[in-house]
Amino acid sequence: MSTFEQLIDQFLYRPDEPGLPSLQWLADAPRPESTGVEAPQEFLAFSLTDETYAVPIATVREIVKVPVITEVPRAPKELLGVMNLRGEVLPVYDVRARLLLAGGVQPITGPGDVPAQARIVLVKSESGDAGIITDGVEGVVRLLPSLTEPPPPGGTEKPFLAGLSRRGERLYILLDVEKVLE
Amino acid sequence: MTERRPVAEFVAEATEIVEGLSRELLGLDERRGEEPDPERLNAIFRAAHSLKGLASLFGHDRIARLAHVLEDALDALRLGKVAADDALIDAFIDGVDVLSGLLAMASRGETDGPAAERALALAQHIETLVAPAPEKPPALHELGVDKAVLNVLTEYEEHRLRENVKKGVALYMVRAVFSLEDFDQKLTALNAALKPLAEVVSTLPSAQASDEARIAFDLLVACRQPAADLEAVIRPFGATHALLSASVAPRPSAPVPVPVTAGPTAEVSLKSLSQTVRVDIARLDRLMAAVGDLLLTRTNIKRFAEGARAAGGGLHPMWAQELSREARALERKLDDLQKGILEVRMVPLGQVFDRLARLVRRLLRESGKEIDFEISGGDVELDKLIVEELSDPLMHLLRNAIDHGIEAPDKRASKGKPRRGRIRLRAANSGNHVVIEVGDDGAGMDDDRIRDEAVSRGLLTTKKAADLQRTDLLNLVFLPGFSTRRQVSELSGRGVGLDVVKTNLGRLSGLIDIVSERGQGTTFVLTLPLTLAIIRALVVQSAGRTYAVPMSSVLEIVAVRPSELRTVEHRQMLSVRGQTVPFVRLSQLFKLPETPVDLHYVVLVGLAQHRLGIAVDHLLGQQDVVTKPLSARLRDVPGLAGATDLGDRRAVLVLDVPALVSEIVRPQASP
């Protein structure tokens, strides 16, 4: 890339540029024939370390590429920092440690610290919208409430989970957004 | 919405009227003993009248009733039925006070309070003051004015006529004929031209118009100058004049015909006379935020344009040039826009000064001290929000000056000082700041009393109190509850005054300095930023991280070698021109990796009376920024006011200087 192209790229860059999995799928995805039995619910599935988590699609505001993240001194360690999304300042959290996934919170200050497919899932919340860093977004899944079971008893991560749900071979761990960001 | 809006609108409009009323009354107050200027009396009368109308429209009967009494009293005054004596002027000034109180009640939706009782008492008081002293005025036609003219005059016009005749001013009837198209401008111009030499007592539209496209006016004029001067002034308007009465002139040969049917109530336009709009400050905030975002886009475009010029690659040089030029034009226009919005938010400090002047007058009457109160700088402008926040602190400082500062007249005399004390309230611009001073030439702060008080309250040990530097000692008076008064009076003794001053000034990122000399007096110097909407920030770097520090809190920047720091009770201290200031490295405070340096850049910041030196690794420059709040989720993270964007789409944290100062300095100030 020439310097000029880089400049243009930088100028036109938006953390949420097209080419990302978009919530538009919802409209496009084929609706299952209504059998009158049970309506499936829609979730956004994403990966954290080697597990797949899901949150109700209604709680997702946006999915963005990892921008530069500014660390906030003296904040709880789950808070990676704040990002600037079109003029709005939003906190970004790493919930892996809370879910007892490998290795605790690593400092992430920008796109250079994460693999290319990493994304921030921006969720709507009563106590303020916030971003959750994920290792990648898989897409929207429709899950049947009847196939959803409560989280297994025990385990310190339990309070942050809303349940487990199966779809064919796959197991989705349903995350309670409000609790995990508390 | 339907409930609240009318109240807010009523209060806003009524407050404006009361402020105008207050301004004119103060003018009257300053010229006590002189005959009041009729224009001023009319202005006051009109204000009371509009307030009455407005209040009854919105169903605020108490305000309407008081306004009505004021209106009647003013009417009596301008008709010369009563004299503008001290008692009446004092009552009027009280009236403004009570009206403000009633408005405050209305805005809070309260129906009962002390203001309501005062309103009733005051209304009765004013009524007794203006109770008519019947005295038959001489009939005007006896004074030599034609009866036909008298028939159509209002009571006020008759009074003005009588006043003029009494003074021996010659009366003329000026006849002017104007085209229907522009008669209003012409008539206004004629009035203006007459003003320097004559009083226009009445303007009567004449039935005697010579043709359909024209209209004739008869102006009843009392002219203080020779007839030739009058002639010279009215001739350009094609007007003629006839003498009606004069102490030294013959009666007019031919009486000027005056219509008996058409009264002086020419058709009034319903168009509002006011050229102003009232705007909710929140709307301006939103506009300002939009401008803030545009400023960022501007920065980006500018950088892009510069880069495009330098890099060249693929882009026609003409394009790059065009882009730079447009970027510069955009920048200029945005600067104008930003300035424009800031200007709209600015209001003169006079708005609070007027209110304070009323308060001081009342306190002075009650205190029994002899004090001259001087105000200057009422035209200095500040952001509306700041001006409102200032009114309480200034009130407390003035109360203190009256109560603790100025001594009783005899005591002053015994010290060789003039019996009359002096209190000054001054404002002046100083660069990006406004400096407001409240000064008295009284007793000065009493170091010993303050020290004793602090020890007896257990704030300090006797030993520590003795070691305290004078500035630190004086700063004790800002502590909540601190007072050298043993008895709580209406004026002092609760120790809340200076706590309010400190808290409000802190909120406004303002600074307070005390200059006090025993026996000479005390001056509180308040330094305030012009606006809070867009702030100028100092961009600094510490441990590789970038932060913005609001310039309004930055006093100065000094470079200090680590060896120059002293340690006092486990705290690092720095000496700036003889004053010892706590020192902290930002990297240490923020628990960032610290590296040793040869030189600290110390940003000296202040909050109210406290000072703090914050050391950073690099100074990167200054920039105008709009601070965005941090998420409510981060409310518990200390020391940050928000985040901003310096033009590279990163979030840069803005330090909360007041919070940092309290964090570092407070633990030491309290026991």
Ligand SMILES: Nc1ncnc2c1ncn2[C@@H]1O[C@H](COP(=O)(O)OP(=O)(O)OP(=O)(O)O)[C@@H](O)[C@H]1O
């Ligand atoms: N102009 C002044 N001259 C001398 N001493 C002053 C002056 N202003 C304040 N002080 C001192 O500062 C102290 C604290 O003032 P502050 O206004 O906080 O409390 P207060 O006036 O005693 O009570 P109140 O809260 O009722 O106003 C006073 O008691 C007085 O000793």
Ligand SMILES: [Mg+2]
């Ligand atoms: Mg006080």
